Amino acid sequence: MSAFAGIRIVELAHRVAGEYASKLFADLGAEVIKAEPPGGSQTRALSPFVSGTSVPFLYLNTNKKSVAIDLDNSADRSVLASLIAGADVVLHDHDEAWEQRHGLDPETLAARHPALIHCAVMPFGRGAPANLQQARPLNVMHASGWGYHTPSEADPVRPPLKGAGRFLTDYEAGLEAALAIAAALIARERRGEGRTISVSDVEALISRSDCVLGRMLASEQEPGPERTRFDMGGPGAVFASADGHVFLLMTTGQHWSGMRKLMGEPAWADAFPSDWLEFQCTRERVETFRQHFRAWVSTRAKAEVSEQAQRLKVPLVPVNSAPDLHADPQYAFRRYFRELEGLLYPTVAYRMSATPACLTAPAPKLGADQALPATAGNTVPRGLAPNAIGVAQPRPESAPVSQLRQRGGPLAGVRVLALTKVWAGPYAGKLLALLGAEVIKVESLANLDEMRAYGGESIDSAPYFLSINQEVLSVRVNTKSKEGLRQLRRMVAQSDIVLDNLRPGAMERAGLTYDLLRKIRPDIIQVSIKMYGSEGPLAHQTGYAPSFAALGGLTSLVGYEGETPTGMNIRYGDSTVGATAAFAALAALRHRDRTGEGQFVDVSAVEAISTMAGDSLFAHCATGITPKCDGNAHPEMAPHGCYPCANGEWISIAVADDVEWRALCLVLGIDADLYAAAGQRLAQRVPVDRAVAERTRTHDAADLATALRTVGVPAFRSQSSLDLIGDGRLWSSEFFRFVDDRHGGQRPVMGTGWRMTPGEAAVERGAPALGEHDAYIYRELLGMSAKEYDRLVAEQAIY
Structure with a gap:
């Protein structure tokens, strides 16, 4: 079914x-x-x-x-x-x-x-x-x-x-x-x-x-008009190889040690301190490294050097294009491309065992x-x-809904046990929480979420963590302890969904495979996020979101026309993977509600990114033409691009037909007859863009966008981080809202893209302190005595 x-x-x-x-x-x-x-x-x-x-x-x-x-x-x-x-x-x-x-x-x-x-x-x-x-x-x-x-x-x-x-x-x-x-x-x-x-x-x-x-919204990082405000810094970039391109992301001393071995311990690397990526990552060092690495990698095949890098735990991956994905053994194993009437279609990033x-x-x-x-x-x-289909087996009842606080929302009564770290997994949990689910994040001092370690005065005030975990509960479980794992299994029995994005093998080592989880609770749903999915020839590999974009085909599509791909902003990807996993989790939950059957949902982060260019991948299958980076060009619209305005600002303009072209020309004072027909504009896109840019550069971007929209031309100022935080529409729509910061104050956070009536879930509580909800989970949900709880704390099973 x-x-x-x-x-x-x-x-x-x-x-x-x-x-x-x-x-x-x-x-x-x-x-x-x-x-x-x-x-x-x-x-x-x-x-x-x-x-x-x-x-x-x-x-x-x-x-x-x-x-x-x-x-x-x-x-x-x-x-x-x-x-x-x-x-x-x-x-x-x-x-x-x-x-x-x-x-x-x-x-x-x-x-x-x-x-x-x-x-x-x-x-x-x-x-x-x-x-x-x-x-x-x-x-x-x-x-x-x-x-x-x-x-x-x-x-x-x-x-x-x-x-x-x-x-x-x-x-x-x-x-x-x-x-x-x-x-x-x-x-x-x-x-x-x-x-x-x-x-x-x-x-x-x-x-x-x-x-x-x-983090900028909460004044933990300064917003600004600079286009680099979303950047991570460091030497990560796309580099030309002998047969294409590779993407490198280096952020730690371990990465640098592996990179030195990969390159054969070159003498020039001796000038770099071992901790330069963490503490001494200057622009000069970045440029020196790139110069040497660019020359070294230019003579090597992208697949071979990437495989060598993986063995050394260096996040170096090939920049895949559509043909690469069709030849990829992992995509073939997971049957990401499916044939239908002679054409190969990209499908979905989640393999669902029952549906x-x-x-x-x-x-x-x-x-x-x-x-x-x-x-x-x-x-x-x-x-x-539901009786028209029949229930396959009685579903074990979840523990009573928390008396901690009733929040409402469409997922009220759903409990999610989250063993998640960094961004993709926590983002999936956050979305489910904002829909009303009770999301319990499993944490431990012995195995912290890295997001708790980035910035802030303590693990409970880390800006990254605070930005992504609102309305989530935190329970301490030392998964390195036998008794801690026993308590975790008791939590599984009280949950509807187990969500994880741990490294390959981590859940298996903890005895938390799907086969074992369903022995605890027969109708459990497990949603597991891995870079390449849980099975297949490349399932052992791991990486970061910028790697997902390179591997999944997006990086190859973004860049100035005819030049080396640049890829999307390096921050893009994790949250898209999380949203994909959240949707798949609800699909599985809907099936369980109808049939009583749980299932294993195997999410590939790389494939989730591929779906964001699904039509481009399918176009290659259908036409044989490999899509490439094309700047701001559009096959059916011209002008279509981002044009300079006064004070270093930019405006996006997308003209679809002759009526919009003439309206644009009227506002900008361009002779519309120069490129009167759409075909002319497409054929002479470069001079058209030049003509538009010459007229936009003296205008205020926001004022010009308003004037153009008034006459029916789709236009909008290209918004910086500073523009977004000052955007009145986002405040009035309550996309930006305030939550309790646990210290008697309020913290601004970002919402979601949906509004729902009636019965939207309450969003009032910020990210939790480590173990903030230990008493609720252990004492109320698990029914543990105070004496037993104190013993587990003393033994560091709760730690």
């Missing part, structure tokens, strides 16, 4: 964001009905094409059905009403004016269908000014701060970049929407609650920078399922009939 079997979603999307969100459900068994306008979804017109069909459309719409609906026709509106009456979810990515015009606004739908889940994905979320909702992915990227801070170590005179491919911002927003919908479905099937969900593309993207921007994602049908022809409405009209909430 598929994870979302029995769920019907009516999708009215005209952007990639909505189509990608529903694709995630369709590939896990939901019935997704595309209600398309008579001419078809706008994505059907996106290039490239194979056999006359849009490649992006093919990728985004596997396993879906299509019905042509003219919303201006009363008979068709009746058809849509019938479809919605039989649906669990209505999903769209239009603006609020469109909703009102067609009677698809939250108030109308909630009145007619109280148990319906209604999700709208908009560039700036519900309530934003109408002219902002015309934003395109380029504008979203720059409104979120990621564009301004891409690439790392940016040359201030060169334009910021759009990121990987055409649709990365849509994929992030679609993933955010899918996560919120999955949580709402679980609540609906448990309690019969309908919900309205609003997702902001921009806020979803900003939320992925929580442990970077979050795997499947590709069973290609994207539908327009109106292929026109007869479907005749069978619709199910007014009974479809998710509220």
